[in-house]
Amino acid sequence: MRRLLPHEIDYLSNPEQFTFGSFRARVLDPLPPAAALGIADEELLNYYENTLRQDGRFVLRLDPNGDHYERLERYVAETAFLLFSGRNGDACLPDESLEEFSRFRHLCYRALHPFPESQKIAVLKKIGLETGLTPEVVDEVSTLFAVGSGLFAMELFTRLAEAGSADAFSARLEEADARSDLAGRPVLLCPLWPHQSRALEAWLRAGGRGILEMATATGKTLVGLAAALRLYEVHGRLEVLVLAHSRALLNQWRREAIEKLGLSGNPGADYTVPLSYGGRLMLRFETLQKVYRSPDRYRADLLIVDEVHHSAGLQFRKALTVPAKWRMGLSATIEGKERRAPLDRALGPTAYTYSLKDAREDGVVPSFSLHLHTTYLDVRENEEFRAISEQIVRELAVINGRHREIIRRLSNSRFDRFASIAEFVGLMRHLRYRTADVPEAWFRLIGLVYRRRMIIHRSAPKTARAIELARQLGGAKKCIVFSMDIATCDAIYDALDGSVDAYRVHSGMPRSEVRRSLDRFRSARQGVLVAPKMLDEGIDVPDAEIGINVASSKTQLQLVQRMGRILRKRPGKEPIFHHFVALPQAYVDAEDAFAYQNDLAWIRDTALLLDIPVLHAPDADDGIAGFRQRSEATVRDYLRTRRYIATDDFGTVRVDTILEAVPERLRRDLAVPLESCSGPLTDEEWLAMVRMAWRTGEIPGLSGMHWLLVLAGRDPGALRGLLLSGIGTVPAADTIRIRAESLVPPVRKDDRPDALEKQIRALERAANPKQEAAARRRLTEIGSPALLLLIPLLNSRNDEVVLRAIGAMEAIGDEAAIDPLILHLSDRRYNVRARAARALGRIGDPRARLALMRALKDREPEVRRAAREALDWMKGR
Secondary structure, eight states, X not given: OOOOOHHHHHHHHOGGGGSHHHHIIIIITTSOHHHHHHHHHHHHHHHHHHHHHOSOOSOOSXXXXXXXXXXXXXXXXXXHHHHHHHHHOOSSOOHHHHHHHHHHHXXXXXXXXXXXXXXXXXXXXXHHHHTTOOHHHHHHHHHHSOTTSHHHHHHHHHHHHHHTOHHHHHHHHHHHTTOTTTTTSOOOOXXXXXXXXHHHHHHHHTTSEEEXXXXXXXXXXXXXXXXXXHHHHHHSOEEEEEEESOHHHHXXXXXXXXXXXXXXXXXXXXXXXXXXXXXXXXXXXXXXXXXXXXXXXXXXXXXXXXXXXXXXXXXXXXXXXXXXXXXXXXXSXXXXXXXXXXXXXXXXXXXXXXXXXXXXXXXXXXXXXXXXXEEEOOHHHHHHHHHHHHHHHHHHHHHHHHOHHHHHHHTTTSOSSOSSHHHHHHHHHHSOTTOTTSOHHHHHHHHHHHHHHHHHHTOHHHHHHHHHHHHHHHTTSEEEEEESSHHHHHHHHHHHBTTBOEEEOOTTSOHHHHHHHHHHHHHOSSEEEEEESOOOTTOOOTTBOEEEEOOOOSOHHHHHHHHHHHBOOBTTBOOEEEEEEEEOSSOOIIIIIHHHHHHHHHHHHHHHHHTOOEEEOOOSSTXXXXXXXXXXHHHXXXXXXXXXXXXXXXXXXXXXXXXXXXXXXXXXXXXXXXXXXXXXXXXXXXXXXXXXXXXXXXXXXXXXXHHHHHHTTTOHHHHHHHHHTTOSXXXXXXXXXXXXXXXXXXXXXXXXXXXXXXXXHHHHHOOSHHHHHHHHHHHHHHOGXXXXXXXXXXXXXXXXXXXXXXXXXHHHOOGGGHHHHHHGGXXXXXXXXXXXXXXXXXXXXXXXXXXXXXXXXXXXXXXXXXXXXXXXXXXXX
């Protein structure tokens, strides 16, 4: 007779606990909806996995017989909808929509199941292109939620329903279930703009030979990839070799080949790893420095040489003799007959030219100025954000304290604790959510992170400020407001209607009504047009001069470039683009600091790349300047020790890669003005230096310059030292003037005994919840050393002080707090006993289990309830 497994014994002993009702009451209902959704979603995925594989690899928490998982599916659908109900405006999810969403979610799972996580987004984009959905929608949804989660499915389903393509998309999902090659099959996931199509056709007419001179930011790389795809589709087989002068540029080419052609491959791998599809399409990447020595060894069908002007030198031009049938050179400009002649001989003459002037006239590269507006969340939003932030800090501390071995295993021994919430999110992004070894507590935490993000994305003050600005400007000028979604579009329109001439267009309106709105706006002298995210590329509004953006988008540069098609510079008019960012007043450093600084980095990089001015609009609250400084300090301290930031929001920021991408000549040129600077550099001063040095030569578009400024602490000497690091001949140390302390992590002043004592007193004497939360947050950042002074507070006669001390010990999450907390399960005060029980459950040390079981017999119902919750939390870990 087979011996029963532990979970089978548990089921036979307590079958009532394996019902949906019990699971919901014990596990889901005590949690916020987003956190509960993460756990319910995980259990549903486990059930799907067992059903699909039929191997019982996952131990299920519900009885697979009966309707328990059907009820769980309904719960996931309704909970996901609840989190979006503010946008949809409905009180509940109709049964018909519930059934459609559940079917869509299951189809998503089955279709995406065979593919690695990194390829699932590409699969959805390919299906979307077949059904009329723009790939950008998938990008935006994946920015908010993990692919495959219930929230991701609900958001994508809602977007499809708004566009009227949900049925077609679902039909393609069913077909995709049987198409194993869909993930790697090359498809152009970014439609070509007219100038890109013209460039490709001109090169093909020239026999597949020639140079394309296209201004920076006009999409040269995409033209090269489109050429490769066109030749492959015609001939059925193609080998491509991409040459460039820098490894950073080749790594970028490889990433874009994966992202824009949907090829299989790890985007983070080095350029030396080729990309292929079925042995019929092969893309290799090499440096000019390597190939010129033995060009005959690098035979290819299509040769693409990026920044081709670098290959005009006597040595590098040898690389252009690689045997190849088709040849393409790419460059912004090529100056001088001496440089052009060898390139024309090797690759063919210039087949197409697209200047910066052309790009500005077409609106591909905008000519407007960019104004950044920063707003705080409102009181209600900020309170909710603060509460979730504190819970995130506590949960992360518990995970770091109890799950070090799990973290080490799941991170492939890269680390055993999370240095930041961003690091946690980054790891979760790359984990398969069906993995049984991921603790339940991690899903609770990721649910909280998603919940916080939605507060930022849908901030009311950001929209209110945009409406106020539109009212001020719309009475005399023509403005376009870009909203996040249809509901926000309607809300902004309703707020403006009556105070200014207001117009709106979105996919929920009949096409005839959209045309009438656009025609009325075109013929008007002033007014405000409101549209979700962005107007279609084909729509031309030639005399709108104000753009106001409150939409969030992963492809932010594309958003600005498309706005450039709408905001045209005309005689007597200077277009302005207002971009809004929402900030919390209470935030988690390692999550919000990185996100905010990334927003600024994008804006600065965009301004540099497109040669447009960017200005900070006057802050409504002086505290925003403090937020900016504090977030810079957080990022700087992190980068000093890690040298990179990896998150799911904005990829990986690597300092070494940023420096490597800056040509040595430009680094030396930048070091000259920095030597005579004193005091902290402003963003405008640093961008002016970069722009001036850039214009003195043929320098490709740069990115990441804002991160260098932050890492150097805005100190000119430290920044100069960073730029000159790794260069062969470095000026003498006394001329570099690097302040050592600017590149070494400072000693935290809060770690000193007197500062720690000060924080303990602040916790003890806090006059309101806000002061208490601030003191607890600082003690949590200090960590274990704070326990030595917190434990004596447990003996205070003041109940409130004891409860505060227990809360701080719970947030720190160190196992040294276990014994003192167990003692207080016998405290005479029932509220202290209950608080201690919950803290023990959050910390999760098994030594507390027996004491908590005894507490189940406490005379006070509140204590018994707390003990049950604590044991449930520990069971989840």
